[in-house]
Amino acid sequence: MSSRTVTMRGSCLGGPELVVMAGPCAIESRQQIFQAAEVVAASGARFLRGGAFKVRTSPSAFQGLGWEGWRLLREAADAHGLATVSEVLSEEQIEAARAQVDLAQVGSRNMQNVPLLRALGRSRMPVMLKRSFGCTIDEWIHAAEYILAEGNEDVVLCERGIRTFETATRFTLDAAAVPIAKKRLGLPVVVDPSHAAGRSEWVESLTLAGVACGADGLLIETHPDPARALSDGPQAVALGEFPRLVDKARRVAQAMGRTVREPSLRAAAPAE
Ligand code: PEP
Ligand code: MN
Numbered sequence: 001m002s003s004r005t006v007t008m009r010g011s012c013l014g015g016p017e018l019v020v021m022a023g024p025c026a027i028e029s030r031q032q033i034f035q036a037a038e039v040v041a042a043s044g045a046r047f048l049r050g051g052a053f054k055v056r057t058s059p060s061a062f063q064g065l066g067w068e069g070w071r072l073l074r075e076a077a078d079a080h081g082l083a084t085v086s087e088v089l090s091e092e093q094i095e096a097a098r099a100q101v102d103l104a105q106v107g108s109r110n111m112q113n114v115p116l117l118r119a120l121g122r123s124r125m126p127v128m129l130k131r132s133f134g135c136t137i138d139e140w141i142h143a144a145e146y147i148l149a150e151g152n153e154d155v156v157l158c159e160r161g162i163r164t165f166e167t168a169t170r171f172t173l174d175a176a177a178v179p180i181a182k183k184r185l186g187l188p189v190v191v192d193p194s195h196a197a198g199r200s201e202w203v204e205s206l207t208l209a210g211v212a213c214g215a216d217g218l219l220i221e222t223h224p225d226p227a228r229a230l231s232d233g234p235q236a237v238a239l240g241e242f243p244r245l246v247d248k249a250r251r252v253a254q255a256m257g258r259t260v261r262e263p264s265l266r267a268a269a270p271a272e
Pocket of ligand 2: 025026195221231232
């Protein structure tokens with residue numbers, strides 16, 4: 001638990017429940033996001049993730065469906081009683097995001113975009129600030145303070161791995177950052193094992209490590225067909241394997257005195 005809690009659409013981050021957020025890296029089609037929403041909801045997650053505006057390393061890579069992506073995300077989430085989390089790239093997107101996005105994600109590459117941080121602070125929208133892969137915990141905390149300084153208290157931090165000399169994983173999950181960041185600001189901290197791992201094979205271990213370090217939430221990429229994903233396919237957990245992953249996280253959470261929402265009966269298999 002953290003000393004501050006952030007509540008949206010009936011989900012509370014920082015309380016006794018460990019909140020699972022999951023979905024594809026990018027929204028690609030109506031069918032893809034609806035399939036994801038069904039399995040994600042049935043597994044016990046509370047948030048559907050999906051990027052509509054993608055910040056890709058290369059400009060020739062898939063950049064997302066844009067506004068249509070957000071509409072589909074909202075529709076799929078509503079159909080399954082989920083809240084939404086998605087990256088907001090710029091100040092101009094904030095007004096439109098209000099209707100479609102319950103938790104505005106600031107991406108790693110934008111962590112020190114001060115005009116965006118200030119604008120999100122003024123908006124009073126709940127914000128999830130991802131740590132830059134090239135920044136210290138201290139710099140991350142100061143970035144969060146830009147949002148808080150505008151009077152927005154609904155801030156959640158997300159550790160998603162930092163760049164080190166190691167190349168076996170895409171980034172290196174900084175496990176210690178979880179308790180340290182929680183202590184520094186008292187804000188809820190979410191762990192993203194997917195971008196840290198870079199390969200689906202290592203996502204489970206990092207998920208469980210995150211839970212054991214006291215994460216208040218998990219942000220996990222899952223896709224109906226990872227091999228065909230338009231973005232971050234290698235790190236996506238197949239939807240068919242996702243319920244089992246949440247189940248393991250639930251068991252570690254219980255050992256930590258936390259709960260994870262129970263799965264519903266439909267959790268067994270993804271929709272066709
Ligand atoms: C994402 O969540 O898909 C993403 C782009 O993450 P990050 O900003 O941490 O790279
Ligand atoms: Mn991604």
